[in-house]
Amino acid sequence: MRNVFTIASREYKLYFATPAAYMIAAMTFLIIGIIFYANINYALVQQFAPTVEIVIGPFITILIFATPAITMRLLAEEQRLGTLELLLTAPVRDWELVVGKWLGGFSFMLTIIAITLLYPLVLNRLVDPGIDQGLLVSGYLGLVLITAALIAIGVMVSSFFSNQIAVFFATLGIYMVLWLISTPAQAVGATGAELLKYIDFAEHFYNTLYIGIIDLSDIIYYLSITALALFFGTMSVETRRWR
């Protein structure tokens, strides 16, 4: 377990040493900021009190594009630099390496998420009698859970290739499929639709956590995706040894 933290802390520090991570963070805040401002303006004109949805809604969309950029480096670069050989010959278990990488990326995204809490704070002062705290908690819980799952998928894909561009697009592709898979639900009949809806990322968010409902099944869903992706990532690192 100690190795997990050693690896995670190296990754976390490295994000702050690279311009890419700062750019991703800056773009995230910029886009959320603009949308936030526009929403406040709109609410002023229309005379209604905006909820925390005006932060979480766009943030989720940004996450889908930002996370692959955060995770693409994690294992792919180790392979390209040859440092994977170093880690795989150190007394570190394969799962510790994969989970450590995940934790590093996840901690960085958590930092970004924590900073975006500024927007609800500002919003809280603007609206009377303040924002709905339940909505805030469940929405941010959803954000954290989705981030955990997205990062895990990113780490998994990063273990497949040594080319970061390939990792970025493959990760984005998987996110898109998971995000939109329930779209053809109506066309495939009852059981098929149920299944597709269950697999769908968005279904577990927009219908519950986003509107203030905390359902254990959604939490379990995101945690399972996280665990499964990390498991496949570990398998992938392990098979690398056999090649």
Added chain:
Amino acid sequence: MIQVEGLTKDYGLRRAIEDLTFNVNKGEIVGFLGPNGAGKTTTMRILSGYMPPTAGKAVVAGYDIIEQSLEARQKIGYLPETVPLYPDMTVFDYLKFMADLRHIPEAEEKVDDVLELVHMEERSDGYIGNLSKGMRQRVGLAQALIHEPEVLILDEPTIGLDPAQIHEVRNLIREIGKERTVLLSTHILSEAQQVCNRVLIINKGRIVVEDSPEDLQARLAGGRRIAVRIAGDSKDLDHLISSIPGVSRIIEVFNDGVDFEVEPGEDVRPEVARKLVTSGYDLLELKPVGFSLEEIFLQLTQEQDAQFEESKEEQIELEEENSEEEKSEEVNEEKEG
């Protein structure tokens, strides 16, 4: 310290190493010698726990590298062929990271110690990306030494260094080898000669010879090569020497002398000296010289190649398959190189 038994590794259809068996004792520096693509890196990767063998077993520092991989890895310091470094970390942070992965108490002091050992203490805060190749190699070595491993596995530790750095790294390895067991690979024979107590020559995945550099030389050359040097012109000297009984052949004629080979068990030196002096040559030097390791190495690997060719000819019916295998072998060798 290292016991290898029947180690075999296949990459798909290509057999990289076949039935390797050898031992390395405690406190020994053993050189693993062979041309590129001979299977040196593959063997070292298996011993370091990077990948499992197809067959056979290996025990390092008392731990089986497959069954007790983590324990074995704890005891091994490994420097891969391409030095694994993070260019965007400082030397200190990198070594601290490696020390933490190995759960070393008081890691920071340990890092300082090992930096002093490889003479890199001044660049401790510099980014690895800005270091020269020689310095990177030393950081790589520091990484392999940080946990004071019982066994050191170094894959071509002096490759790409300038002569002064090579000298330095070799001295360092000799120094380390006094207390630890070292297995190092190289394709430079003089390096093995200078650094190692024992040499394993490997070619096409098999061990060809196992001996100390001195014995190896003595065994193959047998002290049978003799050099004569004279003052003045060596004209007709070769005819004179080849006329002496016991001289089997003239190897090389120089401006100021001749190298020749004698028949086993004969010492013709007194006779040669007498003959030269009475014939009016001014004899300056008369001494037995060994074959250089280079010559021995070429001889050995060529012998093996010849055997390989023969066995191939015997399997004419399998010719097509063989040529296909060779192709994939070439591709793989390129990849490895």
